[in-house]
């Protein structure tokens with residue numbers, strides 16, 4: 001019958017309209033930006049660097065091994081390892097730049113990092129009129145605390161904590177000096193054979 005599809009469509013609209021008043025599972029309008037959006041835990045956009053403790057740069061987990069730089073498909077990571085006054089590597093990045101205008105959010109840098117030092121962020125309000133410098137993030141912009149990591153990815157961060165704790169425990173056990181071997185039992189001398 002002519003107009004059946006139209007009536008069906010209107011019925012769906014009416015059902016959703018009425019349901020939106022009492023069913024919290026239905027999509028509701030979020031008054032963004034006044035009302036912050038609740039993102040799913042697995043949402044990700046661009047990487048950030050995790051630091052432990054209170055000092056963002058000194059506490060970075062990154063050891064500047066450059067694996068992520070080598071593996072990033074669009075080559076948007078740039079790292080210069082730091083060195084001490086004698087020219088020895090400090091295992092910290094002196095420069096860690098990430099161009100988020102090029103990053104494709106693939107998470108490969110996270111997958112390849114052996115130190116759980118780089119993770120995916122959820123911060124998406126990065127719009128800027130400065131196409132080049134505004135979207136080139138430096139070490140200081142990328143450093144975010146482990147507490148922040150826990151706040152955006154609690155399940156994943158708890159798993160990472162367990163892995164790091166286990167690795168630390170194994171390293172400490174390996175570094176412990178081996179217990180001295182027990183002295184060999186001294187065999188008492190055989191008694192002399194009785195005279196016949």
Ligand code: SF4
Pocket residue numbers: 061062063064065066067068069079112113114115116117118
């Ligand atoms: S983030 Fe990870 S993979 Fe990248 S340089 Fe630092 S330690 Fe290496």
Ligand code: SF4
Pocket residue numbers: 046047071072073074075076077098102103104105106107108109110
């Ligand atoms: S998410 Fe992908 S594209 Fe972005 S920095 Fe990491 S490896 Fe590169």
